[in-house]
Amino acid sequence: MTRRPANTVNVACVLPGSAHPRLTVCVAAVSALLFLLPPLAATAEFRFSMPEFSTDYEHEPMFLPPAALTPPRLDITLLAALLGFTAYVVLRRRSRRWVLTLSFVALAYFGFYRQGCVCSVGSLQNVLNAYVGTGEILPLVVAVFFLLPLIAALYFGRVFCASVCPLGAAQEICAVHPVQVPKPVDAALGMLAYAYLGIAVMGIVMDCGFLICRYDPFVGFFRRGGSFNMLLAGGIILTTGIFIARPYCRYFCPYGVLLRWISIFSRYHAAITPGECVQCRLCEEACPYNAIIPPEPGAAPESRHAGAMRLGKLLAVSPLVVLCAAGIGWSAHPTLSRMHPTVRLAERIAAEEAGRVPDTTIETDAFREGDQTAASLYAEARALDARFKYAGAALGVFLGLAVCARLFRLSVLRHARDYTIDKGACLSCARCFKYCPVEAPEKP
Amino acid sequence: MSEKKNTGRRAFMRAAAAAALGGGVWLAATPSSGAWVWQIDPRKCTQCGQCATHCVLNPSAVKCVHATRICGYCDLCSGYLQPNAPALDTGAENELCPTAAIKRSFVEDPYFAYSIDETLCVGCGKCVKGCAQFGNGSLYLQIKRDLCVNCNECSIARDCPSHAIERIPLSRAYILKYDDDSKGTE
Numbered sequence: 001m002t003r004r005p006a007n008t009v010n011v012a013c014v015l016p017g018s019a020h021p022r023l024t025v026c027v028a029a030v031s032a033l034l035f036l037l038p039p040l041a042a043t044a045e046f047r048f049s050m051p052e053f054s055t056d057y058e059h060e061p062m063f064l065p066p067a068a069l070t071p072p073r074l075d076i077t078l079l080a081a082l083l084g085f086t087a088y089v090v091l092r093r094r095s096r097r098w099v100l101t102l103s104f105v106a107l108a109y110f111g112f113y114r115q116g117c118v119c120s121v122g123s124l125q126n127v128l129n130a131y132v133g134t135g136e137i138l139p140l141v142v143a144v145f146f147l148l149p150l151i152a153a154l155y156f157g158r159v160f161c162a163s164v165c166p167l168g169a170a171q172e173i174c175a176v177h178p179v180q181v182p183k184p185v186d187a188a189l190g191m192l193a194y195a196y197l198g199i200a201v202m203g204i205v206m207d208c209g210f211l212i213c214r215y216d217p218f219v220g221f222f223r224r225g226g227s228f229n230m231l232l233a234g235g236i237i238l239t240t241g242i243f244i245a246r247p248y249c250r251y252f253c254p255y256g257v258l259l260r261w262i263s264i265f266s267r268y269h270a271a272i273t274p275g276e277c278v279q280c281r282l283c284e285e286a287c288p289y290n291a292i293i294p295p296e297p298g299a300a301p302e303s304r305h306a307g308a309m310r311l312g313k314l315l316a317v318s319p320l321v322v323l324c325a326a327g328i329g330w331s332a333h334p335t336l337s338r339m340h341p342t343v344r345l346a347e348r349i350a351a352e353e354a355g356r357v358p359d360t361t362i363e364t365d366a367f368r369e370g371d372q373t374a375a376s377l378y379a380e381a382r383a384l385d386a387r388f389k390y391a392g393a394a395l396g397v398f399l400g401l402a403v404c405a406r407l408f409r410l411s412v413l414r415h416a417r418d419y420t421i422d423k424g425a426c427l428s429c430a431r432c433f434k435y436c437p438v439e440a441p442e443k444p
Numbered sequence: 445m446s447e448k449k450n451t452g453r454r455a456f457m458r459a460a461a462a463a464a465l466g467g468g469v470w471l472a473a474t475p476s477s478g479a480w481v482w483q484i485d486p487r488k489c490t491q492c493g494q495c496a497t498h499c500v501l502n503p504s505a506v507k508c509v510h511a512t513r514i515c516g517y518c519d520l521c522s523g524y525l526q527p528n529a530p531a532l533d534t535g536a537e538n539e540l541c542p543t544a545a546i547k548r549s550f551v552e553d554p555y556f557a558y559s560i561d562e563t564l565c566v567g568c569g570k571c572v573k574g575c576a577q578f579g580n581g582s583l584y585l586q587i588k589r590d591l592c593v594n595c596n597e598c599s600i601a602r603d604c605p606s607h608a609i610e611r612i613p614l615s616r617a618y619i620l621k622y623d624d625d626s627k628g629t630e
Contacts, residue, residue: 140474
């Protein structure tokens, strides 16, 4: 227990004492305790001894109720059941109505009942944290929430996105009048998700906290409260989502990036047509996510030489792109390091010491009450800043590679003759199924 | 024939990838860990008042708890009365608590008992500060486990200037100010 003798001086001044006899005694007692017996006070546990009541008064017990935690088994069971059921309705029933129904279930339970926690999108940070961050313990539930959707994606595609994720479900329900975003714009905006993933990972590695949770735009709705800015961001995303379906999933979601990578290799992914594609073009306008790859129109395939030249150019340019991005990341360290609370605190303390800012903040007040010296705080901040150079460069390399991979992918000439699904981008929303006039072939 | 072989190889690769992914995460996980909950370490808390405003819940899941065993039962309670209160009674203008959540009852001369009405408490910590400055420090802030929704990242912990909020195993909660407090509470 810390003692602040400086404060005790105030007792006598602030209390309107003299009129009240008992009060005078009390103030005298305080003064006696704190001024007359300073050596004893260091050993005494409390300022005022516990009273010995002459009546049989009993201490009131402290009110410390047990936790109201949902059993983790319920969460896991529901997640597994929803994933399995979604895979079934997408692949077998091919029913958009069922996908929407399951979306409502997920939104109601994982969103509004569980108030957005635990969620797979955020679990990515816990898993990373257990490996490389603070080493905080990774509860089994969170590990399962991270794993199950990824493993489901490996076999059935992004069924998690379709109707299990509460964030996706909220947007899917809002997407009443989706329009198609032009492909180049879509591809460019899609890179934002990679940036978000990279920054979130960097935040964990550098111990800056859980950025994905902090900037979750929908959790405020699930909890019916939150910071105004995040609620506003959520509102904007949902309103935009009426026309540009699922903007968060496509352009921000960091977990979606992992699902996209894995879903490319999925075994039983949904197909637009249950039978043979007849190239009726009816599904062309069906997908709001640009996940339908149209067949190449009968253009003559380009010459081998032209293709080789383009590949050569790309190969030559890629290291430059990666290097440039790494350089930008490296030199962005003053900005990036401000993600870390210690660096921000050191900056603020320095500004206050230099008299550049007139008042103090809650953080700097708390710092001054603590034991750490300003010099050691500055040293800590400098060390962090130096580490952020490497972190920034790594972030740059990751983003450079992501951009290059996207360029390679765009430059590949496809020889598909049918309308096919882009397994990475497809969210298994089941919209395209009803556009396809082909009947499912009779089972033998 | 070769196509069939290919399919088999792909299936194997896929299963291997799933196993590797699962195994990797499984190794990092601590299966027996059970639930973890957020708690305030009352020794670190500086009563900045952000618990009242930064919780995702409104009112906050942080409430004042009163360790009656270490309370001095003062009639002049610095956690209950305004420092410059016009009169020393239960008048609203004299009370430190902005929501009048602290109830004062007479025990015997000269002792008064204080209790917290949790439905009114917003966790601002004004009384905690008063009690810590001039009293025994028997009032302190704690995250109530029945109210806390256990966010993945506690939004108060993120902004707590004294880093007083930490995640601990459910079995170690509550963090109490004195070990004696725990007797007979659960």
